[in-house]
Amino acid sequence: MSDSLLEALFSSAPIGLHLLDTELRVLRLNTAVPPMQDLSADDLVGRPFRDALRIVEDNEVEVLLRDVLESGDALRGRVVRARLEGEPSEERYFEITALRLLSPRGRVLGLAVTAVDVSERERGRARTRVLEAVRRRVGRTLDPSVSGEELVGAVVPEFADVAIVEVVDSVLRGDEPPLAPLPPDTPLMRTAFRSGQDSPRQARPVGDVRRLPAPTPFSQALADLRPRVVPLRPSDPWLPADPARAEAMRASRCHTLLVVPLALRDAALGLVSLYRAGASPPFDADDRQLAVELAAHTALGIDNARRYVREHAVAALVQRRLLPRRPESHTSLQAAFLSVTGADPGAWYDTIALSGARTALVVGKVSGRGLNAAATMGRLRTVVRSLSAFDLAPDELMARLHDTAAELAAERADLPLGDPLRRETLTADCVYAVHDPLVGTCVMAAAGSLAPVLMLPDRTVTVPDCPAGPSLATGEDAPFATVEFGVPEGSVLVFASDPRITAHLARSPGPPRLAPDHGERSLRDLCDDIVYALPDGLDAGDAAVIVARVRPFSPDGFASWRLDADPFSVATARSRVRKQLTAWHVDTETAYKAQLIVSELVTNALRYGAPPIELRLIHDRTLTCEVRDHGPAAPHLRHARVVDEGGRGLFIVSQLAQAWGTRFTASGKTVWTEQSLPGEEG
Numbered sequence: 001m002s003d004s005l006l007e008a009l010f011s012s013a014p015i016g017l018h019l020l021d022t023e024l025r026v027l028r029l030n031t032a033v034p035p036m037q038d039l040s041a042d043d044l045v046g047r048p049f050r051d052a053l054r055i056v057e058d059n060e061v062e063v064l065l066r067d068v069l070e071s072g073d074a075l076r077g078r079v080v081r082a083r084l085e086g087e088p089s090e091e092r093y094f095e096i097t098a099l100r101l102l103s104p105r106g107r108v109l110g111l112a113v114t115a116v117d118v119s120e121r122e123r124g125r126a127r128t129r130v131l132e133a134v135r136r137r138v139g140r141t142l143d144p145s146v147s148g149e150e151l152v153g154a155v156v157p158e159f160a161d162v163a164i165v166e167v168v169d170s171v172l173r174g175d176e177p178p179l180a181p182l183p184p185d186t187p188l189m190r191t192a193f194r195s196g197q198d199s200p201r202q203a204r205p206v207g208d209v210r211r212l213p214a215p216t217p218f219s220q221a222l223a224d225l226r227p228r229v230v231p232l233r234p235s236d237p238w239l240p241a242d243p244a245r246a247e248a249m250r251a252s253r254c255h256t257l258l259v260v261p262l263a264l265r266d267a268a269l270g271l272v273s274l275y276r277a278g279a280s281p282p283f284d285a286d287d288r289q290l291a292v293e294l295a296a297h298t299a300l301g302i303d304n305a306r307r308y309v310r311e312h313a314v315a316a317l318v319q320r321r322l323l324p325r326r327p328e329s330h331t332s333l334q335a336a337f338l339s340v341t342g343a344d345p346g347a348w349y350d351t352i353a354l355s356g357a358r359t360a361l362v363v364g365k366v367s368g369r370g371l372n373a374a375a376t377m378g379r380l381r382t383v384v385r386s387l388s389a390f391d392l393a394p395d396e397l398m399a400r401l402h403d404t405a406a407e408l409a410a411e412r413a414d415l416p417l418g419d420p421l422r423r424e425t426l427t428a429d430c431v432y433a434v435h436d437p438l439v440g441t442c443v444m445a446a447a448g449s450l451a452p453v454l455m456l457p458d459r460t461v462t463v464p465d466c467p468a469g470p471s472l473a474t475g476e477d478a479p480f481a482t483v484e485f486g487v488p489e490g491s492v493l494v495f496a497s498d499p500r501i502t503a504h505l506a507r508s509p510g511p512p513r514l515a516p517d518h519g520e521r522s523l524r525d526l527c528d529d530i531v532y533a534l535p536d537g538l539d540a541g542d543a544a545v546i547v548a549r550v551r552p553f554s555p556d557g558f559a560s561w562r563l564d565a566d567p568f569s570v571a572t573a574r575s576r577v578r579k580q581l582t583a584w585h586v587d588t589e590t591a592y593k594a595q596l597i598v599s600e601l602v603t604n605a606l607r608y609g610a611p612p613i614e615l616r617l618i619h620d621r622t623l624t625c626e627v628r629d630h631g632p633a634a635p636h637l638r639h640a641r642v643v644d645e646g647g648r649g650l651f652i653v654s655q656l657a658q659a660w661g662t663r664f665t666a667s668g669k670t671v672w673t674e675q676s677l678p679g680e681e682g
Helices: 002-012 050-055 058-071 120-137 143-153 217-224 243-251 285-322 371-388 394-413 498-509 510-514 524-533 568-581 588-606 649-656
Strands: 018-021 026-029 077-086 092-102 108-117 162-168 185-193 209-212 229-230 254-266 267-277 332-337 345-352 359-366 426-434 439-445 453-455 483-486 492-496 545-549 559-564 613-619 620-627 660-666 668-676
Touching: 018 050, 050 058, 050 267, 058 077, 092 120, 092 545, 108 668, 120 143, 120 209, 120 285, 143 162, 143 185, 143 267, 143 285, 162 254, 162 545, 185 267, 209 559, 217 267, 217 498, 229 285, 243 254, 254 285, 254 426, 267 285, 267 371, 285 345, 285 371, 332 345, 332 359, 345 545, 359 371, 359 492, 371 426, 394 426, 394 439, 426 492, 453 498, 492 498, 510 620, 524 545, 524 620, 559 568, 568 588, 568 613, 588 613, 588 620, 588 649, 588 668, 649 668
Parallel strands: none
Antiparallel strands: 018 026, 018 108, 077 092, 092 108, 162 185, 162 267, 185 209, 229 254, 254 267, 332 545, 345 359, 359 426, 426 439, 439 483, 453 492, 492 545, 559 613, 613 620, 620 668, 660 668
């Protein structure tokens, strides 16, 4: 019975049986296993075990088998690769188990080795690993070209020897993918290439854009959106249509092509071309099905990235339309805008010309991304511009902006439950600074940590100590504080919507070396130097930056007088204004209107204000008249009735001046007017 059982196992068992001596040479083996189907047992008796099974990793397996001989510990479930002869050769997987054989006296006789063909199981596991790798890696970024690089990195060399991804060029720019069949003149960009070979050969470089030659398996796959497994032969009739690709395939010894369209909802996004070369087995039906799943996941990632690219392009366009094209600058302050490229359209900058030759500098950033962030940014920028027209102090303006942002956040919270915007918390940071060239100071308030960097003429760098107020729309009611600091002539101020930029400029020794002659260089050069000084790992996003340089305001450009609190001061004020405007060569009509304006403003200050009273003229891009007193009463415009003997002063002023207003200080108020000068309009 024992002899019969042994004979039956060696002649008919579906698993491989091998008897090996102590030198790992074959004494007897089962001829039913695939490596033995074209050989006889006599051909392999006496030869090494690796020849009987045609094992690829023969050195490692021999080490394990010799360890079994020495220790007696069985080797179980070891999977090895074997290569069968053929054109092309076939690769199989076997699970081997090795047991040491002993004589009745305990002498080592050799090994009994079984080999079970587990090729299908291992290939299934390999496909599963590739699919999991693609699902884990592909689609992590919102760049459609990077999705192709992630795919080829996941499939080479585990699934294919060469992988190529080509995407419709318009899809990379965010456009809708064309419906199949793809027009023959549609350009595709090669976005990714990966080869497991030592000296890879590709027909076209990554980044090349051109249409696919037709008819080829590639053009056909984009016509009917079906995958194809194509055995590659030199006589294939489609090879002359694409000679560069045919030469690359020949040089890489590719024998099988698996071409899969990147498709989504009957639209063609691109193409995945997978090759197997050399001793690798050809693609089969299971490989084709796996490639379809890989391409479907990649197409979804590319389409998501395409949608983001499109939304970002639209949001960036909206942002550019909402932001000023060029800064408003007075004679005493030269400003330039800088946008650090990124993906956040919620950042904004602004410069606002105020009365008294002052300039407001504004930088802010809204949370979120896309069109919603750009739209909210535009609303907040409009609110800041509207509030600045009232000459509010920076802390008061920031408090009112905080209330407006809270209302916008409440509107967002009331959106329907299904609206994804409702789940995005609205917050914003903003800094508002007012530069006054006549006193050489800057007054600032901030929501969030957006303090500027001040580069002084002596090349030292400081950061004004401004208490950071709560971010806008956070629900915190903490008051906003102001800080006033000096800005000497020749100083450079850098405001940024991302505090990492200003923090880097402040703590590094870069800014002094960044612009050792920053008082003489152009602001555009300074902006470039700031960009060059930012490290790659700073991750500042799309920061909005203002670079402003303080220039001297001519002492001859303004004049001020202290007036007595008596009616004769009106005539005195007119006389001094007339003489000063004559010295400035102001035209007669403008000078006459200015005298009337000053008469009315001084009269109002004498009647309703409190001494001391001060008159100031500023000759800048406009002619500014200011009357300052210490009274708390605010003037307001009204239309006098026919029988009224007074009440027409401010009405007259509003008709004569281009603009007028009132700004309050801790010690009183200032009523100002602006008149345009000939040649200064616009």
